[in-house]
Amino acid sequence: MYRVHRRFPVFCLTLLGAASAGATGVAVQVQDAAGNPLPDTVIYIEAEAGQAGAKAPANAEIEQKSLKFMPLVTVVQTGGKVFFPNNDRVRHHIYSFSAAHKFDQKLYSGQSAAPQVFDKAGTVVLGCNIHDKMLAYVKVVDTPYFAKTDGAGAARIELPAGGKYVVKAWHYNTAGGATPEQVLTVKAGDALSTAVFKLPMKPPAPVDTTSSSY
Numbered sequence: 001m002y003r004v005h006r007r008f009p010v011f012c013l014t015l016l017g018a019a020s021a022g023a024t025g026v027a028v029q030v031q032d033a034a035g036n037p038l039p040d041t042v043i044y045i046e047a048e049a050g051q052a053g054a055k056a057p058a059n060a061e062i063e064q065k066s067l068k069f070m071p072l073v074t075v076v077q078t079g080g081k082v083f084f085p086n087n088d089r090v091r092h093h094i095y096s097f098s099a100a101h102k103f104d105q106k107l108y109s110g111q112s113a114a115p116q117v118f119d120k121a122g123t124v125v126l127g128c129n130i131h132d133k134m135l136a137y138v139k140v141v142d143t144p145y146f147a148k149t150d151g152a153g154a155a156r157i158e159l160p161a162g163g164k165y166v167v168k169a170w171h172y173n174t175a176g177g178a179t180p181e182q183v184l185t186v187k188a189g190d191a192l193s194t195a196v197f198k199l200p201m202k203p204p205a206p207v208d209t210t211s212s213s214y
Helices: 002-021
Strands: 025-032 042-047 063-065 068-070 073-077 080-083 092-096 103-107 116-118 122-128 135-141 146-148 154-158 163-170 181-186 193-199
Touching: 025 042, 025 163, 025 181, 042 073, 042 135, 042 154, 073 080, 073 146, 146 154, 163 193, 181 193
Parallel strands: 025 193, 073 135
Antiparallel strands: 025 154, 042 146, 042 163, 063 068, 080 116, 092 103, 092 122, 122 135, 163 181
């Protein structure tokens, strides 16, 4: 029994080492100015030379439920479609006045609507004409290499090859709306390159605790 317990951690470390040895990509950590982790930060990576990604854009989904957009933040590649299923028992009327994608679409409970195609890079802010407090963001990027940070402010993006890349971080509540970037040299098959961002945040909006029927 003693030998089994002693060898088990060594075996796990060997597997982790093998996995990281073949990795090509970037691990990112995002914090606010006070060092707190920032979830829902969009991280996207572009080749420094500006070559377009070869992957076809994937579709995404933004649900309406409990009088909220879920998720709050969505990231898609240019040309990607976003579906808007309404899972509330009331109708919604979503819209955007953002230059990257202006649209107006009525959604009725129990009925499916045609997806929206986001064909221009930029930030799209979503609202609902019926429920003013509903809000969401779509970040449209010209690259297939992107992710959102998790609750710990971390994200990992795998890349097809080594080279010089520009790593960018965007958060909907960043003071001044800046999108900081870092240039990294990523080695193929090496340990993941790392990037750390600290973003200044605007004061959070007041949280509405009023219950609503839906």
